[in-house]
Amino acid sequence: xxxxxALRIALVGIGKIxxxxxxxxxxxxxDVQLVATVSRHGAVDGVPAYQTLxxxxxxxxxxxxxxxxxxxxxxxxxxxxxxxxxxxxxxxKPPAATLAEIDALRAVAQRAQRSLFTSWHSRYAAAVxxxxxxxxxxxxxxxxxxxxxxxxxxxxGQDWILEPGGMGVFDPGINALSIVTHLLPRPFALCxxxxxxxxxxxxxxxxxxxxxxxxxxxxxxxxxxLQTCHQxxxxxxxxxxxxxxxxxxxxxxSINGQPQAVDASGEYDGLxxxxxxxxxxxxxxxxVTPFVHVADAFxxxxxxxxxxxxx
Amino acid sequence: xxxxxALRIALVGIGKIxxxxxxxxxxxxxDVQLVATVSRHGAVDGVPAYQTLxxxxxxxxxxxxxxxxxxxxxxxxxxxxxxxxxxxxxxxKPPAATLAEIDALRAVAQRAQRSLFTSWHSRYAAAVxxxxxxxxxxxxxxxxxxxxxxxxxxxxGQDWILEPGGMGVFDPGINALSIVTHLLPRPFALCxxxxxxxxxxxxxxxxxxxxxxxxxxxxxxxxxxLQTCHQxxxxxxxxxxxxxxxxxxxxxxSINGQPQAVDASGEYDGLxxxxxxxxxxxxxxxxVTPFVHVADAFxxxxxxxxxxxxx
Numbered sequence: 001x002x003x004x005x006a007l008r009i010a011l012v013g014i015g016k017i018x019x020x021x022x023x024x025x026x027x028x029x030x031d032v033q034l035v036a037t038v039s040r041h042g043a044v045d046g047v048p049a050y051q052t053l054x055x056x057x058x059x060x061x062x063x064x065x066x067x068x069x070x071x072x073x074x075x076x077x078x079x080x081x082x083x084x085x086x087x088x089x090x091x092x093k094p095p096a097a098t099l100a101e102i103d104a105l106r107a108v109a110q111r112a113q114r115s116l117f118t119s120w121h122s123r124y125a126a127a128v129x130x131x132x133x134x135x136x137x138x139x140x141x142x143x144x145x146x147x148x149x150x151x152x153x154x155x156x157g158q159d160w161i162l163e164p165g166g167m168g169v170f171d172p173g174i175n176a177l178s179i180v181t182h183l184l185p186r187p188f189a190l191c192x193x194x195x196x197x198x199x200x201x202x203x204x205x206x207x208x209x210x211x212x213x214x215x216x217x218x219x220x221x222x223x224x225x226l227q228t229c230h231q232x233x234x235x236x237x238x239x240x241x242x243x244x245x246x247x248x249x250x251x252x253x254s255i256n257g258q259p260q261a262v263d264a265s266g267e268y269d270g271l272x273x274x275x276x277x278x279x280x281x282x283x284x285x286x287x288v289t290p291f292v293h294v295a296d297a298f299x300x301x302x303x304x305x306x307x308x309x310x311x
Numbered sequence: 312x313x314x315x316x317a318l319r320i321a322l323v324g325i326g327k328i329x330x331x332x333x334x335x336x337x338x339x340x341x342d343v344q345l346v347a348t349v350s351r352h353g354a355v356d357g358v359p360a361y362q363t364l365x366x367x368x369x370x371x372x373x374x375x376x377x378x379x380x381x382x383x384x385x386x387x388x389x390x391x392x393x394x395x396x397x398x399x400x401x402x403x404k405p406p407a408a409t410l411a412e413i414d415a416l417r418a419v420a421q422r423a424q425r426s427l428f429t430s431w432h433s434r435y436a437a438a439v440x441x442x443x444x445x446x447x448x449x450x451x452x453x454x455x456x457x458x459x460x461x462x463x464x465x466x467x468g469q470d471w472i473l474e475p476g477g478m479g480v481f482d483p484g485i486n487a488l489s490i491v492t493h494l495l496p497r498p499f500a501l502c503x504x505x506x507x508x509x510x511x512x513x514x515x516x517x518x519x520x521x522x523x524x525x526x527x528x529x530x531x532x533x534x535x536x537l538q539t540c541h542q543x544x545x546x547x548x549x550x551x552x553x554x555x556x557x558x559x560x561x562x563x564x565s566i567n568g569q570p571q572a573v574d575a576s577g578e579y580d581g582l583x584x585x586x587x588x589x590x591x592x593x594x595x596x597x598x599v600t601p602f603v604h605v606a607d608a609f610x611x612x613x614x615x616x617x618x619x620x621x622x
Contacts, residue, residue: 076500080525097501097610097611098500098501098607098610098611099410099603099606099607099610100498100499100500100501100522100600100603100604100607101500103498103500103603104498104500104525107498107525108525164503164504164611164612164613164614165610165611167610187411187414187415187418188411189387189409189411189412189414189415190408190409190411192475193475197614202612202613202614211411214391214415214418214419289411292410292411292414293411294610295410295606295607295609295610296409296410296411296606298606298609298610299408299409299410299476299478299605299606299609299610300408300409300475300476301475301513302475302513303475303508303513305616
């Protein structure tokens with residue numbers, strides 16, 4: 001049952017992430033309501049479907065907000081149109097195709113006095129908050145990210161990920177960066193990066209990154225998109241009080257090898273709760289730090305060309 | 312003759328740009344004084360030379376500011392050390408190796424209550440201010456940058472430019488971007504980019520960029536580091552009131568083909584005037600927009616591998 005004040009949303013880009021996460025989350029929450037979808041091909045059973053934002057707004061002027069789940073290239077134009085038309089905007093990750101686009105959107109949202117939310121779903125994984133609480137005040141010695149998954153299993157046929165701007169292995173890797181930038185007490189910056197890109201594609205399938213934080217603590221990462229066996233989304237943080245391990249993308253936590261109990265709550269549930277809160281309080285949340293680290297990696301990397309990739 | 316209150320400066324990284332620009336500019340101005348140099352190999356006749364910042368500060372505690380002319384990789388650590396030691400910092404372009412490093416430096420400068428200046432020398436080219444004045448209030452239809460120079464002539468043997476983080480043709484190209492981001496009335500963002508990188512190097516020798524501003528005006532650029540004949544550093548801006556052409560890197564201006572008179576003043580003279588002004592008023596100037604566009608180009612580009620490069 002929806003609350004009478006539920007935020008009336010149009011969902012744009014009905015692909016894998018919209019179907020897997022946004023649609024069931026919106027359906028389950030009382031405080032958001034799916035009014036329309038906008039997509040070239042996709043639709044959601046029982047929900048009016050349109051080809052363009054303008055058609056959706058014309059048919060349903062009561063739409064208050066849009067959630068953009070299209071690929072990053074082109075998302076900026078849709079966000080600008082929605083903000084200019086007076087709608088609040090929820091951006092899937094990464095928030096745009098470029099950093100300059102986000103700077104521009106931030107200004108548009110301010111002028112339009114609408115909420116802009118650059119969402120990072122992994123920050124809402126169940127064990128991230130308990131991990132943050134355990135780390136608070138502890139002395140951190142190093143942090144390491146291992147993000148290794150099989151692109152063929154998780155993104156079958158999604159060619160855009162390997163096209164210019166698709167970011168390749170940083171598409172999942174930015175999730176790890178979104179957690180670590182939230183978890184660690186000090187900002188960090190990239191010192192060295194290696195990227196491996198197949199000769200027939202534009203985006204890397206492998207990345208090795210070395211950062212250092214402002215107190216000299218090393219933060220390292222290894223991202224691999226060709227992991228066929230054991231899939232790993234792990235973040236280790238070594239402190240003088242022991243080793244914290246976040247695993248399964250932030251869903252599980254252990255301290256010194258001892259599993260910790262965490263509440264089971266969905267990432268997208270947390271994201272939509274936050275978005276409604278931002279809209280109702282007239283605020284925006286625009287954090288581009290994870291995306292800055294990806295841009296820095298592309299800027300600074302030593303590149304290696306590897307064997308061709310085929311699905 | 313130096314003014315008794317001249318800003319006492321240490322110059323770090325005595326390479327081509329320091330010798331060609333910083334040393335003669337500091338020598339010519341009354342309000343800045345070169346107290347020491349810090350460099351692994353270089354020195355300046357008659358000026359005490361040190362290997363490290365710490366040695367220079369120990370020998371000359373009266374040093375108030377440092378100007379960093381080392382290559383971008385490693386500049387951040389020097390800037391952080393100087394700010395933490397209570398000195399103001401002038402950064403050559405690009406201000407650091409990564410965007411995250413600049414974010415961190417901004418915070419360090421704030422805490423240390425010292426001035427941080429991300430310098431963009433081309434903004435002080437003689438015709439940039441008159442161009443800005445002519446463009447004010449005019450309706451802009453398109454802008455195009457042509458930046459074509461011979462790396463072998465202008466950067467002989469400077470391998471670091473073609474190494475990871477050296478930015479290749481963006482080392483000169485960022486100068487054009489620093490002018491255009493200052494000249495145009497609205498921010499713009501990258502839509503499409505092509506980069507050509509020789510198979511034996513890490514940084515591109517050629518870039519083709521297409522931006523669009525927030526009102527839909529196209530801004531395009533072509534950067535070529537292998538131009539052997541006519542060297543070109545031109546910016547064309549077409550308006551409903553005619554065509555503005557900035558040439559020779561911002562030194563010359565013509566309107567509708569008619570050359571315009573401009574004052575002859577040195578770029579570095581303007582930079583040091585601005586730096587002294589920032590220090591004396593307790594302010595910082597940290598504008599990363601040109602660097603954001605370079606990072607966006609690396610992030611978004613379609614890449615092509617080309618024939619090997621040799622000096």
